[in-house]
């Protein structure tokens with residue numbers, strides 16, 4: 001049997017419906033453990049001996065991992081655009097994404113509840129490791145997440161581009177350790193320039209507004 005392959009317009013569907021490759025089941029477990037650890041060790045009230053013990057255990061894991069060879073992600077990207085990407089290639093592109101990638105230990109995990117041409121919506125919860133002012137999400141982390149959410153609206157509408165400009169207006173504090181909602185939608189297009197706006201909400205309160213311009217590369221536009 002020949003292995004199924006995918007192009008850019010099949011990416012989102014295949015990624016959410018095809019079985020997770022075996023190695024990514026394990027990569028996700030590793031990342032979940034690392035994310036949980038990051039959240040739990042921040043501000044942990046423990047004694048010196050416990051910190052010493054944790055430090056030694058974690059240093060031992062780092063030594064065990066060493067510096068492994070890495071796959072060239074450009075190759076998976078090229079295969080995607082010729083319709084030749086395998087599910088493994090798709091996971092290598094998507095699952096290491098620094099926002100919502102299941103196999104990336106630093107990626108805040110977004111649950112996408114709506115993804116379509118009319119826009120995207122996702123929910124997430126950010127732990128103490130993303131705190132700026134006490135109890136609130138760091139402003140830079142908010143920009144990081146919104147860049148990805150607005151980009152997701154671009155992809156959900158089957159368009160491609162890189163962030164050219166991203167403006168953020170912080171309207172109210174965004175809480176850590178509670179569920180927040182992110183939204184984004186395309187508002188217009190002029191040639192290769194695509195205009196996208198987005199927001200973050202805590203319940204009924206909008207805490208952030210974002211708007212930006214994405215540029216489709218000359219080679220694709």
Ligand SMILES: CCCCC/C=C\C/C=C\C/C=C\C/C=C\CCCC(=O)SCCNC(=O)CCNC(=O)[C@H](O)C(C)(C)COP(=O)(O)OP(=O)(O)OC[C@H]1O[C@@H](n2cnc3c(N)ncnc32)[C@H](O)[C@@H]1OP(=O)(O)O
Pocket residue numbers: 008009011012093094097147148151155156158159160161162163164165191192193213215216217218
């Ligand atoms: C189809 C389904 C797809 C599904 C998904 C597919 C694939 C997914 C693949 C992988 C997914 C994994 C991860 C996703 C990855 C990233 C997502 C997050 C997004 C990012 O993290 S991305 C990184 C940060 N980003 C950059 O790394 C950009 C660096 N930069 C440049 O690469 C250039 O700077 C560029 C290209 C921006 C412009 O260069 P250029 O040569 O094309 O522009 P040019 O001069 O021709 O201007 C043409 C007109 O745009 C106006 N203009 C120019 N620059 C502008 C700007 N900055 N802002 C607003 N307007 C601008 C001019 O004023 C003119 O306007 P006018 O025509 O009106 O005069």
